[in-house]
Amino acid sequence: xxxxxxxxxxxxxxxxxxxxxxxxxxxxxxxxxxxxxxxxxxxxxxxxxxxxxxxxxxxxxxxxxxxxxxxxxxxxxxxxxxxxxxxxxxxxxxxxxxxxxxxxxxxxxxxxxxxxxxxxxxxxxxxxxxxxxxxxxxxxxxxxxxxxxxxxxxxxxxxxxxxxxxxxxxxxxxxxxxxxxxxxxxxxxxxxxxxxxxxxxxxxxxxxxxxxxxxxxxxxxxxxxxxxxxxxxxxxxxx
Numbered sequence: 628x629x630x631x632x633x634x635x636x637x638x639x640x641x642x643x644x645x646x647x648x649x650x651x652x653x654x655x656x657x658x659x660x661x662x663x664x665x666x667x668x669x670x671x672x673x674x675x676x677x678x679x680x681x682x683x684x685x686x687x688x689x690x691x692x693x694x695x696x697x698x699x700x701x702x703x704x705x706x707x708x709x710x711x712x713x714x715x716x717x718x719x720x721x722x723x724x725x726x727x728x729x730x731x732x733x734x735x736x737x738x739x740x741x742x743x744x745x746x747x748x749x750x751x752x753x754x755x756x757x758x759x760x761x762x763x764x765x766x767x768x769x770x771x772x773x774x775x776x777x778x779x780x781x782x783x784x785x786x787x788x789x790x791x792x793x794x795x796x797x798x799x800x801x802x803x804x805x806x807x808x809x810x811x812x813x814x815x816x817x818x819x820x821x822x823x824x825x826x827x828x829x830x831x832x833x834x835x836x837x838x839x840x841x842x843x844x845x846x847x848x849x850x851x852x853x854x855x856x857x858x859x860x861x862x863x864x865x866x
Contacts, residue, residue: 673695673698673700673703676691676694676698676700676703677691677695677700677707679691680707680715680718680719681707681712681715685714688714688715692707692718692719696722696726699726701723701726704719704726705719705723705832707719708720708723708803708832708833709834709835711835713835716833720833723801724804727769727799727802730768731761731765731767731768731771735761735764735771738757739757739758739770739771742754742758742774746778751782754778755775755778758778759775762775767798768798769795769796769805770799770802772792772794772795772805773791773792773804773808775791776789776791776795776805776808777804779791780808780811780815785812785816786816789812789813789816792805792806792808792809792812793809796809803828803832803833803836803839806826806829806832807829807839809825810825810826810839810842810843811842813825814842814846814849819846819849819850820850822842822846823847826843826846827843
């Protein structure tokens with residue numbers, strides 16, 4: 628009998644327990660690999676992070692908001708937006724906009740930020756072209772529709788801005804800023820009933836937002852006046 632033949636059974640006996648342990652360890656790793664992400668995105672963990680936002684110090688609140696953004700936990704962030712605490716609302720709003728701005732991917736966000744820089748430099752036509760470029764490539768990008776609507780509102784293009792804001796809220800009904808832009812457009816066009824409805828929705832989503840509350844209060848006053856577009860000389864009464 629060859630010498631190698633006598634070694635095979637002994638090697639088999641040696642390696643079988645080791646292989647069983649390795650297989651067991653591999654199984655544990657694979658289970659953990661799938662279980663950990665599920666646990667992190669569980670309802671329990673999202674509720675824990677929301678509680679951390681509401682009760683933690685500044686560092687813990689910021690960390691919780693970043694984690695909720697990473698988990699795309701929009702419902703929890705919208706809930707934090709209802710908080711009576713201004714610091715919690717500020718963290719929630721920042722996290723929501725970060726979530727929405729990243730929703731179309733890295734390249735879309737980079738182009739969007741180029742547009743923001745152009746707005747700051749008052750290169751409005753270039754900014755509009757960049758917003759339009761992003762929207763042609765990512766027509767489902769709600770926040771890009773909202774940002775172009777805001778720019779068109781500032782440029783006095785209220786009909787076009789209104790169309791953009793409508794697209795934004797159709798794609799993301801939770802976008803309180805887009806509801807607010809829509810309300811401003813309706814007000815400046817003299818559509819006070821529609822403005823009241825849209826501003827009430829903005830206030831429902833962000834009840835402590837001072838701008839929405841001020842706009843709604845002014846709109847209710849204007850609604851009592853004759854229904855006609857507000858002249859440019861009175862635009863500052865709205866914003």
